[in-house]
Structure formats: structure tokens, C-alpha cells
Amino acid sequence: KNEVEQSPQNLTAQEGEFITINCSYSVGISALHWLQQHPGGGIVSLFMLSSGKKKHGRLIATINIQEKHSSLHITASHPRDSAVYICAVSDPGNQFYFGTGTSLTVIP
Amino acid sequence: DARVTQTPRHKVTEMGQEVTMRCQPILGHNTVFWYRQTMMQGLELLAYFRNRAPLDDSGMPKDRFSAEMPDATLATLKIQPSEPRDSAVYFCASGLVRWREEGNEQFFGPGTRLTVL
Numbered sequence: 427k428n429e430v431e432q433s434p435q436n437l438t439a440q441e442g443e444f445i446t447i448n449c450s451y452s453v454g455i456s457a458l459h460w461l462q463q464h465p466g467g468g469i470v471s472l473f474m475l476s477s478g479k480k481k482h483g484r485l486i487a488t489i490n491i492q493e494k495h496s497s498l499h500i501t502a503s504h505p506r507d508s509a510v511y512i513c514a515v516s517d518p519g520n521q522f523y524f525g526t527g528t529s530l531t532v533i534p
Numbered sequence: 535d536a537r538v539t540q541t542p543r544h545k546v547t548e549m550g551q552e553v554t555m556r557c558q559p560i561l562g563h564n565t566v567f568w569y570r571q572t573m574m575q576g577l578e579l580l581a582y583f584r585n586r587a588p589l590d591d592s593g594m595p596k597d598r599f600s601a602e603m604p605d606a607t608l609a610t611l612k613i614q615p616s617e618p619r620d621s622a623v624y625f626c627a628s629g630l631v632r633w634r635e636e637g638n639e640q641f642f643g644p645g646t647r648l649t650v651l
Contacts, residue, residue: 459640461642467623467644467645467647468644468645469625469627469642469645471627471639471642474639512576512577514577519590521579521590522567522579522582524576524577524578524579525576526576527576
């Protein structure tokens with residue numbers, strides 16, 4: 427059983443669409459992380475959150491601690507958003523668990 | 535522009551050879567992570583240092599892998615002897631943690647792509 431489950435695994439969207447990627451986890455956490463990995467392989471940390479909601483540009487991340495669920499939203503999606511989005515959680519002992527990623531393709 | 539650097543970016547070696555990968559964390563960061571990424575397993579945490587002390591290396595095969603931080607500006611991951619199944623991209627990340635239970639935002643290096651023939 428995976429401690430972190432992401433859905434969908436693959437997602438194709440038209441430019442301009444609103445996108446949601448979901449993450450559910452089963453362990454107690456100190457923080458949840460959303461990572462973006464571009465086709466070139468580089469990884470960027472998008473958000474680290476432990477409650478509520480964070481926004482950065484067109485990206486919004488929310489977390490519901492009671493339901494052990496987080497969502498990553500992209501508004502007005504653009505082809506440059508095409509990447510793999512990885513959800514990860516860290517527990518109070520700083521053990522990390524990773525989701526398998528959501529591969530997003532935004533078509534012009 | 536502070537960033538995590540890793541060397542080498544690519545390494546091709548033969549089975550049985552020693553491989554050393556290096557990471558320079560962002561100045562002032564007190565945590566360093568080593569990850570391995572493969573197509574089959576995705577991202578896996580290999581080792582985690584805080585203030586240069588290893589806190590967790592349970593994800594690392596101890597018989598052949600070793601991770602050290604000889605000083606605050608250098609972290610190394612060594613494989614000896616290397617095997618074809620070690621072929622992967624190895625990422626280093628650093629972050630700043632101010633208290634024990636705080637979540638740790640991480641900044642990733644570009645990775646070292648290792649191929650063991």
C-alpha cells in the first residue's frame with residue numbers, strides 16, 4: 427500500500443483550462459509538498475504546506491488535514507505547465523513519502 | 535542567485551567501479567537530502583542530514599552506499615562497488631529547518647544521471 431496516492435496519473439488539457447491534481451495520504455504529517463519536474467528532469471519545489479491554502483501566481487495548493495487530502499490547482503493552464511507534478515509528505519520524524527506523480531500535458 | 539549544485543551531471547561507469555557524487559547545498563541551509571529517481575520506483579529518499587549529522591539513511595543500501603558531509607558546503611554520496619541496478623538520477627536537495635517538527639521546504643539540485651554498465 428502506498429502512503430501517498432495521486433490522481434490522475436496522466437492528464438491532458440487544452441490551454442486555458444482549469445486543472446486539478448489530487449493527493450491523498452495515510453500517514454500523520456508535518457508538511458505536504460508539491461514538486462514539479464520538467465521534461466528536462468529538473469525538480470522545483472512549488473509548495474510546502476501544513477494547513478489551509480497557498481497561492482503562487484496561477485498555482486493554488488490546498489490541504490485538508492482531517493481528510494488527509496490535498497489538491498493542486500492550475501488556473502488558465504499553459505503549455506509551459508506541462509510537467510510531472512509530485513506530491514510528497516514528510517512525517518514529524520522527517521521521513522518522506524512520495525506519490526508516483528501526475529503527468530500533465532497542456533495542448534496549445 | 536543561490537542554488538544547489540551537483541557534480542558530475544552525468545556519469546557512465548562500469549560495474550564494480552567506485553562512484554562519488556557531490557553536492558553543494560545553498561549557503562545557510564542546515565538540511566541536505568539525497569534522493570534517487572528511477573522509472574520503476576520513482577523518487578526515493580536515500581539519506582538525510584541535519585547540521586551535517588546523518589538523521590536518516592534507512593533508504594540507503596548500506597553495504598555499498600555511503601553518504602557524508604565533510605563540511606557544511608559539501609555532501610557526498612558514494613557507491614562502492616557500483617552495480618547496473620544503481621543506474622538512476624540522483625538528486626540532492628537542501629533546506630532550512632528552524633525547529634525539529636517543522637516541515638522542510640527543499641531546493642533541488644539538477645541531479646546526477648548515473649549509468650552503470
